[in-house]
Amino acid sequence: QVQLVESGGGVVQPGRSLSLSCTVSGFSFSSYGMHWVRQAPGKGLEWVAGMAFDGGNENYGDSVKGRFTISRDNSKNTLYLQMRSLRSDDTAMYYCAKEGNAYSSSWLESWGQGTLVIVSS
Amino acid sequence: IQLTQSPSSLSASVGDSVTITCRASQGIRSFLAWYQHKPGKAPKFLIYAASTLQSTAPSRFSGSGSGTDFALTISNLQPEDFATYYCQQLKSYPLTFGGGTKVEIK
Secondary structure, eight states: OEEEEEEEHHHETTTOOOEEEEEEESSOOOOSOOOEEEEEEEEEEEEEEEEETTSOOEEEEETTTTTEEEEEEETEEEEEEEEOOOOGOOOEEEEEEEESTTTSSEEEEEEEEOOOEEOOO | EEEEEOOEEEOOTOOOOOOEEEESSOOOOOEEEEEOOOOOOOOOEEEEETTTTTTTOOOTEEEEETTTEEEEEESOOGGGGGSSEEEEEEESSSSSSSSEEEEEEE
């Protein structure tokens, strides 16, 4: 079955960097667009970034543009999120999610359990 | 594109029918999805293309609307349906979610 497992979360000081990973199984990773979505404590879901199946198209939310970079390694079935210049308002549970349609942008069909990032001095 | 959900929360009893609305700041045709989220769990995808139920979602969930106004209706509310529900637009980047509607037990 489809599985997405996030890792890399933890406590980091403001201004520092952190890298998240999402390792997947149970589907053809190289055929699907992938996304990162976060939820800050007590807040709703916020879309962070997305990347096309072949890595050719990447997009970002306004609050992270210029600080976060999404990437993927289709040979390793892994999605990444490199986060720089972290701020306290980046504190959140970070989820990776798989699109529902192969080769085209679509809804977020499957989600991981999330990895928690806490930005604090 | 901004999405405004209402109400932000509601209380209902098992067996009730509830409707959540989602209004887009500009027309998005039918590029809308709905998700269910429970504390400590991964969000669960329910509906795509505004009204198409995903294959494993219970039939008591239904979606409607197009353009700027959308709705999610849950008929015959069950104990496992108490959760927070979010709409998401897929028309253009950046993708956006509505603020969420928390469905609580009365």
